[in-house]
Amino acid sequence: MEPVSEPSPDLAALADSVREIEHHVGEAGWDGPVRVFALVRTQEMLRTEPGLAARLDPSVLVSAREQPWHLTSVEQEELPVAPDLETLLAGLSWPSTVDGMAVSVERVVLPPAAEEAMPQDTDAALEYLLAHPERQDVRLVVGALRDGPSWCAVRSRANDTAEQVGQGPDLVPGLVAAVRSTLD
Structure with missing residues (x-):
């Protein structure tokens, strides 16, 4: 059995x-x-x-002192209007003071065989997707660091507990690539 190596400090902070x-x-x-x-x-x-130190929990300040890669997430309140997630992400860019970004989005997923049977028409496809008995609602949170690692968390509505959140560096490769593109 191969030894399990500790994640790099930046990957641990991102996760x-x-x-x-x-x-x-x-x-x-x-x-x-x-x-x-x-x-x-x-x-x-x-x-x-x-001055931001006064607004942070004391435990965050302790962690930040001990871990140079400790990250603070800053939610972006007024996102530009976009017809879909891909367009929204394609329109985002970050100043060099931002080390990475994360996005949270909910999706409906189907087993591959059910996806193949989905109608081509957009309205019919949406109706098919929402009515399909094997559909799964999932929440995806995908983050990436500038020139660094990525991390994903996936929670299904059917298994809605913190213990059942799937995690890994590239669980949603297309979304990881879209998140990374905002950091170029």
């Missing part, structure tokens, strides 16, 4: 941040909007904006 975002978004319940978060290294944020 922690994505888990925190997933938990935060989950507290609002299901059927929520797309949410976008800038990820910034907490130490650097406090260096440039020392």
Whole structure:
């Protein structure tokens, strides 16, 4: 058996941040909007904006002192209007002070065989998708660091507990690529 290596500090910080975002978004319940978060290294944020320390939980300040890669997520309140997630992400860009970004989105997924039978017409496809007995509602939170790792969290409505959130670096490769493109 191969030894399990410790994740790099930036991957560990990103995984922690994505888990925190997933938990935060989950507290609002299901059927929520797309949410976008800038990820910034907490130490650097406090260096440039020392007054923010008063607004952070003391445990966050302790973690930030101990972990140079500790990340703070900053939800972006006024997203541009876009017809779909792909267009929204394609229109985002971040200043160099942002170390990464994360997005939360809900999707309906079907087994591959059911997807193949989906009608081509958009309205008919939506009706088919929403009425299909094997559909699964999922919440995806995908984060990536500029020139660094990615991390994903996937929660299904059918298994809506923190213990059953799937996690990994590339569970949703297309969305990981779209998130990364905002950081170029």
